Amino acid sequence: MNPYTVSRPVCIIGLGLIGGSLLRDLTAREHAVFGYNHSTSGARRAAKQGFDVTNDLPGVLARAEKKGALIVLAVPFEAVASVLDAIVEHAPTCGITDVVSVKTQVYDLVKERGLESRYVGGHPMAGTSQSGWDNSQRGLFAGAAWAVTYDYALEVEKLPQSWIDLFADVVRLAAMAKAEAMPVRVAPHDEAVARVSHLPHVIAESLAVVGDHGGILSQSLAAGSFKDATRVAGTRPELVQQMCETNSAAVVKALDEFLNYVTAARDALASDNPTIADLAEAGYAARTRLEARTGARKESVSPVKISSRPVLRLSPGSHGWVSQLRQAESMGGRIEVF
């Protein structure tokens, strides 16, 4: 078996920015891949462009079942439950992964249906503020982190071989999209993305509103710092709602921490001796650490992009491999399977 490619066909449910881009990547690599789009017109446009796409959900799932395909849920969170129900009915043995930006709530829906032995969660940390099939593109995931969850491996005494094979295939799916598979349990995942993805969205929205209140003069004076800081406020509101509302507990925790720092800075600036020294130094140190971590990649003279994430190579199912996943998670590392 080719250790670099997914061992089965791939069936993608939902062809928006993420699902559509994945379909393009796998098609370009000539991997067996077919998909479903809810919108008739979207499905027709994709089919006209030569992609193997339908808008018949029961049909596409029956085909996935027949081919033993890996099903990728790439629908908005609010559609996950109904698609899982359809999978129970039409594709009763297929392995399942997803690309939804929160993992705890998806895993809850999976467990409610007793599907956990057939499920490995995923979340590619890539995107643009644009959405939909028409904005999907090849190479969207190149170099991005692709979280792969493995809670099930800690929940059962003896892992079924089918789950181990599924896990390996999800890691390979990320690799085929040129992303970097990072093992992470659902709760730490949701806490981390609350900090580094959902919180930045809430901040960008708030800053955009305050800048807008400054009127046309403020907007006209706005330079790179404002434009960069508000870029993700261009994300469709319903997508922001989905991310933040399905991960509200972790987002509130991150917001409270953030509010603490901003409020302290506000009070220090409002004092008789206005100062922002503490925050300016702490923020500079934090940003410098981030740059140092990713610096190796940027400064490399190699024509091949070198990842700054440490890599662990492991053989799923071998002795101690789940401990290796824990280790990789604790160091923010990526994995490769063999």
Added chain:
Amino acid sequence: MNPYTVSRPVCIIGLGLIGGSLLRDLTAREHAVFGYNHSTSGARRAAKQGFDVTNDLPGVLARAEKKGALIVLAVPFEAVASVLDAIVEHAPTCGITDVVSVKTQVYDLVKERGLESRYVGGHPMAGTSQSGWDNSQRGLFAGAAWAVTYDYALEVEKLPQSWIDLFADVVRLAAMAKAEAMPVRVAPHDEAVARVSHLPHVIAESLAVVGDHGGILSQSLAAGSFKDATRVAGTRPELVQQMCETNSAAVVKALDEFLNYVTAARDALASDNPTIADLAEAGYAARTRLEARTGARKESVSPVKISSRPVLRLSPGSHGWVSQLRQAESMGGRIEVF
């Protein structure tokens, strides 16, 4: 007289990122320009590269006086007072402008010394998170807004011709750097930059710290939204302090407005029915307005960059020209002088 070039030599005091880049631009255009740098080694490096640079402040000011040069203050705020004192002593008749990021406090120092008839404030809205002569570069100001203050024109009955000429030359200075001169009074300027420049710095610092607290897993999962949102946290802490602390009243006002929105979002997310709909919609609308405003420039197929800022052409000193400045300010417009 050439309406596109400054009518006198230019003397730049301080050759960091801003002053150094301006020196490079004017030198490249073969305009008579010379400069002073506080650091001996910096001045020596610039001189070795063929620039007309010294580290003798009294000497350079005496030369400016002899040549009738326009003096550009490009030093950190904390050095402005002492350089103004040196100007009083060594260059008693030269016109003065500056590139400091706050305008009210600089104008106060100017007025304390009775220099207001010789002063027109400036602030180019350009920069990088890098600083110093070695990071200065040609073209840094291309397309950027360059605020030009005109409070003095509203403060006196009859404007001296020398001030009118100085104002015109500061507008031309911005144009020679390919920037867009925007007339604005010092107080509205400071309020606007508190919103669109200083507030984003405070936010970026706070977000960088919260992201850093998430540890290596969060950092490794961080994608574009986090990196863009924390970019300006890489600014040297003393520069952030200078900006925010010299404009603290306006920054606190902007922070209070921002905190209001973030706190409301936090409370709505912490409720029994977590929602972020209101903020997500308001933020999206605000960002979309910003994009619409600057969109014309981006989508242009012309090889010449077309500014999205409305332009007013005016003749300084002519009937009603100060009203035209007010009008340009109220619509965030740029001006050209003839």
